Amino acid sequence: MLVAASLVAGLGLFFVGLYFLTEHLKMLSGRRLRARIAAWTKNPFMGVLWGGVFIAVTQSTAATMFILISMLRSGMMGVRQALPIIIGLNIIAGAIVLVLVIDIKVAVLFLLGIAGIVFTNDRARAFRTIAGTLLGISMLFLGLSTMKEAVAPLAQTEWFEELLRWTQGSYLLGFAIGAAMSFVVQSSLAIVVLTIAFQTAGLFSLAESIMVVYGANVGSSLLTFVLCSKMTGQSKQIAMYQTAYNIIGAIILVPAFYLEIYGNVPLIKTFAEGITKSGGGQIATVNLIFNALPGIALFVVLRPCANLLERLWPESLEEQASKPKYIHERATEDPDSALDLVELEQMRLLESLSTCLDTQRQGGNPSRLSANQDASKVLGGIIRETISELSTRRKLTEDTYERLDRLLSLQHSLEAADQAIASLSKEFQALRKAQHGARFVDSSIEGLDAIVLTLIDVSKERSAEDAVLLSAMTSEDGNGIKSVRSAYLSEESGLDDTERMRLLAAANLCERLIWLFGNMGRDYMALKA
Amino acid sequence: MQILIKKTNEVTVLAFEGRLDTQTSPDAQQQLTRLIEAGEKRFIVDFEKLDYISSAGLRVLLVAAKQLKGIDGELRICSLNEVVGEVFDISGFTTIFKIFGSEPEALDGF
Numbered sequence: 001m002l003v004a005a006s007l008v009a010g011l012g013l014f015f016v017g018l019y020f021l022t023e024h025l026k027m028l029s030g031r032r033l034r035a036r037i038a039a040w041t042k043n044p045f046m047g048v049l050w051g052g053v054f055i056a057v058t059q060s061t062a063a064t065m066f067i068l069i070s071m072l073r074s075g076m077m078g079v080r081q082a083l084p085i086i087i088g089l090n091i092i093a094g095a096i097v098l099v100l101v102i103d104i105k106v107a108v109l110f111l112l113g114i115a116g117i118v119f120t121n122d123r124a125r126a127f128r129t130i131a132g133t134l135l136g137i138s139m140l141f142l143g144l145s146t147m148k149e150a151v152a153p154l155a156q157t158e159w160f161e162e163l164l165r166w167t168q169g170s171y172l173l174g175f176a177i178g179a180a181m182s183f184v185v186q187s188s189l190a191i192v193v194l195t196i197a198f199q200t201a202g203l204f205s206l207a208e209s210i211m212v213v214y215g216a217n218v219g220s221s222l223l224t225f226v227l228c229s230k231m232t233g234q235s236k237q238i239a240m241y242q243t244a245y246n247i248i249g250a251i252i253l254v255p256a257f258y259l260e261i262y263g264n265v266p267l268i269k270t271f272a273e274g275i276t277k278s279g280g281g282q283i284a285t286v287n288l289i290f291n292a293l294p295g296i297a298l299f300v301v302l303r304p305c306a307n308l309l310e311r312l313w314p315e316s317l318e319e320q321a322s323k324p325k326y327i328h329e330r331a332t333e334d335p336d337s338a339l340d341l342v343e344l345e346q347m348r349l350l351e352s353l354s355t356c357l358d359t360q361r362q363g364g365n366p367s368r369l370s371a372n373q374d375a376s377k378v379l380g381g382i383i384r385e386t387i388s389e390l391s392t393r394r395k396l397t398e399d400t401y402e403r404l405d406r407l408l409s410l411q412h413s414l415e416a417a418d419q420a421i422a423s424l425s426k427e428f429q430a431l432r433k434a435q436h437g438a439r440f441v442d443s444s445i446e447g448l449d450a451i452v453l454t455l456i457d458v459s460k461e462r463s464a465e466d467a468v469l470l471s472a473m474t475s476e477d478g479n480g481i482k483s484v485r486s487a488y489l490s491e492e493s494g495l496d497d498t499e500r501m502r503l504l505a506a507a508n509l510c511e512r513l514i515w516l517f518g519n520m521g522r523d524y525m526a527l528k529a
Numbered sequence: 530m531q532i533l534i535k536k537t538n539e540v541t542v543l544a545f546e547g548r549l550d551t552q553t554s555p556d557a558q559q560q561l562t563r564l565i566e567a568g569e570k571r572f573i574v575d576f577e578k579l580d581y582i583s584s585a586g587l588r589v590l591l592v593a594a595k596q597l598k599g600i601d602g603e604l605r606i607c608s609l610n611e612v613v614g615e616v617f618d619i620s621g622f623t624t625i626f627k628i629f630g631s632e633p634e635a636l637d638g639f
Contacts (some may be wrong), residue, residue: 390579439612442581447619449584454591465595473621510619 006146012142017059021070021136025323037076037104044084044302048295051088062186063140064089064226069235071138075322075378080306082238087295090245093189094291105400112138169434171211171261178215183223191216192287196280206279207261210269210286214250214257217290221246233316237309238508246322248294318368318441322354322375324382331388335400339390342407347381347459350520352376354456356421357449360428369425376418383411405525410523417516421508427506432498440488444510447481451517458521467525474518481511532560538543538638540571546578549586553563557586561593570602574634577608582616590626603627 041047049351054064068085069409071077111134118124123406132186182188192213199209221243228239253268257297268289272282298305326341361368386407390396396404428444431437451473457466485507489500530547541564550559564572574590576582594604607629608619617623629635 216608422573443612443615443619446584446587446616447621448583448621448622450587450591450616453584453588463599469591472624475624477620480621480623484615484618512622 003307010143010146013146015137017139019102019134019136021067021140022059024132024136031124035387037071037081039086039439040201041077041081044299045297047081047084048088050089051085051090052092054085054090054262055089055093060141061089061093061220061242062207062223062227066227067137067237068142068227068233068238069102072234073319077232079237079309080302082300083241083302083306086238086242086245087299089386090242090291091288092293095134095286100521101415108138108141112142155409160468169208171208171257173212176214176216178212179219179222179529180215182216182219183226186220186223188216188220190282191219196283199283206269206273206282207257209279209283210257210272211254213287214253214290217246217287218250233313233319236313237306240313241305241309245298247291248297252297253290291397316371318371318375320375321348321372324379324380327382327386335390335396338386339403339407340399342386343382345379346407346414347456349379349383350416350452350456352458353414353417353421354449354452356418356425357445357452359443360441362426366429369422371423373418376414380411380418382417387411406523410520413516413520413523417513417520420513420516424506424513426508427502427509430502431499431506435498436488436493436495437503439467440484440503440506443484444481444506448510448517450511453523455517455524457522462527463522465526467521470521471518473522474514479505481514485511530557530590534560534564539637540565540573540636542573544575544578547585548581549579549581549589550581551585552585554585554589558589558592561589562596565593565596565600565602569596570600571639572597572602572604573632574606574638575608575632575635576606576610576613579597579610579613582613583595584620587616587620588624591623593605594626601637604622605629605633605635605639 010418023169051064051131055061065086068077068082072079072082113131115131115134115138118127119135124131159489178191181194181450182191185191195204195209195212195216198204199206204212224239226245228236231239256267257269259265260269268286272285275285276282280516324345326344327338328341331338331341356369356372357374358364359366387404391401391404424444428441431441454466454470457463458470485504488495488503490505495503530549530553531556533546535542535587543561545557549560560618561572572593589604590604598602604609605627606617609628613619617626617628627635
């Protein structure tokens with residue numbers, strides 16, 4: 001029972017940590033930090049090096065993979081930068097045979113404590129985002145560590161030792177058990193270390209140990225595969241690359257093993273025996289070869305791999321939506337052009353509002369709303385940062401300052417509209433269960449979308465005619481939501497009290513959205529002027 | 530969706546039946562544009578038998594209204610049922626178009 005509870009607790013901590021990490025990396029993902037990361041990983045060799053640094057610090061392929069995925073999702077790096085890092089972390093993981101000399105759990109606990117205190121301290125608000133990121137990392141590690149500790153005793157139990165003895169003479173079974181144990185314990189390194197211990201104790205021959213080591217490495221990839229099974233787009237690309245990494249190693253080395261054992265062809269085993277007489281050293285050598293060989297092969301074909309991954313798991317719509325299409329690294333060198341680009345990006349956010357409403361339609365996919373809004377949040381962060389950089393670093397003309405101010409006001413309104421739609425979505429989902437509530441939901445979506453589409457016309461054409469139409473649609477008099485709300489809240493509507501409360505909340509949110517749309521229309525026309 | 534077209538006293542009456550949504554809007558838009566380009570300037574859109582209108586359907590009306598404004602024409606709407614009326618209310622379309630209870634009322638004063 002304790003093992004199961006610890007496993008579940010560890011899993012919960014892991015996912016909370018991952019969520020915290022991703023959300024705070026998004027906030028940190030400024031253009032400057034992205035530019036730095038892009039510089040650090042600008043060539044594949046640097047990427048491989050950084051991968052080695054990551055695994056040396058984290059000691060966990062799974063944890064490093066999820067940190068990489070979070071960085072990808074927050075826009076900090078692209079797939080092509082991530083692939084060499086994956087190669088690096090695998091190679092160095094193979095080189096470091098860990099006896100768990102450095103127990104990072106103590107460091108993780110300190111980090112958790114300090115990050116938690118800073119995060120919740122009102123006086124340290126300026127450090128909240130960094131603290132949130134560190135809190136995410138420490139909870140992720142604590143989750144993994146809790147799960148590991150939950151199953152660690154298993155490795156010492158009699159039945160486990162008996163299980164390992166069972167594999168003697170059966171290489172394939174040894175491979176399978178290595179894979180299974182690595183999957184459960186979440187550390188191929190731990191299984192490799194155990195295997196060395198068993199080999200040194202005479203429980204395993206070198207040949208048996210080799211297959212357990214191969215299986216252990218494949219098992220950790222399978223873990224990544226399972227944890228990333230629901231991912232799509234670029235996150236899936238790098239998760240599958242890591243999964244394929246060790247499978248490629250197995251595809252090359254397992255047949256080679258059988259060729260060596262049964263065909264008497266001197267290959268990896270012979271090489272390891274030639275390198276050192278120490279059993280542990282031989283296993284460590286084999287482990288390094290297993291981790292390095294796919295890396296060498298894959299390093300040569302980085303670009304074709306990236307293209308293949310893109311074809312198999314294309315960037316999701318949300319990933320595309322989160323990336324700037326117009327703002328680029330040197331955009332702020334010319335303030336007026338930069339503001340043109342900001343406007344273009346904001347129009348994408350505006351169109352995204354219509355997409356968000358579309359997810360709420362009958363037959364729509366409400367679960368896509370949060371993915372859409374996550375993408376908007378990332379893009380919105382980039383827009384805000386560009387505006388902020390322009391306002392603090394550049395000497396601007398009065399006209400440019402005024403324009404910048406309007407665009408900032410637009411950005412506030414876009415973000416407020418996004419939040420209102422998120423809140424509205426919750427009310428809509430509840431209201432859909434009632435007949436009258438469902439009708440209100442459908443009418444609201446169509447009405448709001450019609451206004452957004454008119455606002456998009458205003459943003460693109462800036463014509464007085466469209467502006468007048470929008471103004472009429474969103475005016476206090478034209479805003480028919482009040483009469484609709486009154487009709488539904490009347491006694492004759494047939495709604496019960498809970499439904500009335502929900503409808504009131506939804507109608508108020510609709511009213512807020514209509515007001516925001518009107519505001520944005522005025523901002524756009526002021527920009528034109 | 531069906532659109533029944535008739536002419537009464539130089540006014541073209543389009544009676545919509547069914548749903549005016551993303552699927553059916555392009556066809557409706559085409560018909561209206563064709564009529565406007567053929568020289569028709571005064572329209573009544575009868576929604577008595579329209580079950581549902583989406584934002585795409587509202588856009589059809591908006592585009593037609595803009596086209597007509599340029600040639601001094603007019604588009605009136607009549608016989609909104611509760612469902613369609615609600616969409617008109619929330620979208621603010623009740624301030625943009627003249628809305629009547631029935632076709633005779635809409636014809637009156639044209």
